[in-house]
Amino acid sequence: MPRSQETIDLLLTRRSAKALTMVEPGPDAAALETVLRIGARVPDHGKLAPWRFIVFRGEARRAFGAILSAVYTRVQPNAGDDQLEFEANRFLRAPVVVAVISRVTPGIKIPEWEQVLSAGAVCQNMLVAATALGFGAQWLTEWYAFDPEIGRTLGLGENERVAGFIYLGSESVAKDERPRPVLADIVSDWMPEAP
Template sequence: MHSQSLTASNLDMLLSRMSTDSLQEPAPNGEMLELILATALRAPDHGKLRPWRYIIVEGEARIAFAQEVIAALKRKVPDLPEEKTNKIISRFSAAPALIALGIHLRPNHKIPELEQIMTSAAGAMNILNGLHAQGFGGLWVSGAYCDEPELMHKLGLSSTDQLAGILLVGTPSNDLKKPRRPNIKDYVAYWQEGEIPSFNADKGEKK
């Protein structure tokens, strides 16, 4: 039987997680990194399709990878602003490690693609929680480069696969400010027969 007493627990750890790109050395590696990545494979996986594909970028490879991302963006946006280029180089080279989030999709499978993508997203969230549980941190970023064919190929992903984004990984700096959190009551409704649930978060929202 589960106790409903509100005590310090793993739940507190989950509630304290926050995204940040204010990261410093070290990043997890070796067995620790493998252990954290293994949490992704505990995500719900309808049909056991195992769509997770993770590409690790460390050391000097980060700068070369940033240049590949910029090249991919320029193939889509030839007049890419220099400010955007500099931001990518700065972010990707400053993060101690990068994890590209590949999704190996099975098109036309009885398991809908949306469920395959949700499995991959759940895996990425497990990684972020795993990082936090071990004292590390991360930020999930994405952009127009995520569906650029040449970059996908260089990451070992096929034309039917997807790139869900990139995790910037490292150890959070000590001066992080806690973000303002939304109120859970705004996002929860209880269903009753004959009634249509409504959410406080939707009030005032343009339809």
């Protein structure tokens, strides 16, 4: 059986980069296509592709930031200038941002929960792919993922919601390890009840 120790090591050491510390360059068109293609290679019961992508790059990030700042002003009317400036520059934290949109098809034999989980798997695959390509990546939602006005701006349909925003760029600071669960605390063996 073929074995890829490099893949195992990547999975054991993968760590999200912080969007706040990302810098240029981000993935070029070919690298981004690779990340998206790997993102789309997830378990997908019924071959529904219950997700889609919206890519923000170049000046589109600034234009979307202006919308975020305007909406935030309405959501938080007492927000200070510093916070509004942060909102305006939010998508400038990374060279590329990809919104992963979960889209559920209700009323079919494929459980909605499986469709939602598939979108989550897309996000994780994208993080791993970006890391393998040498980029930093972070999966964020934050307030704008749940705001109805932003949802309309993104063109979300009735059964769509943001699974996450994947920030992609180069890392400017070293990542430190964070505590991970002790397997003994989260793993158990199921045993049948004694008769």
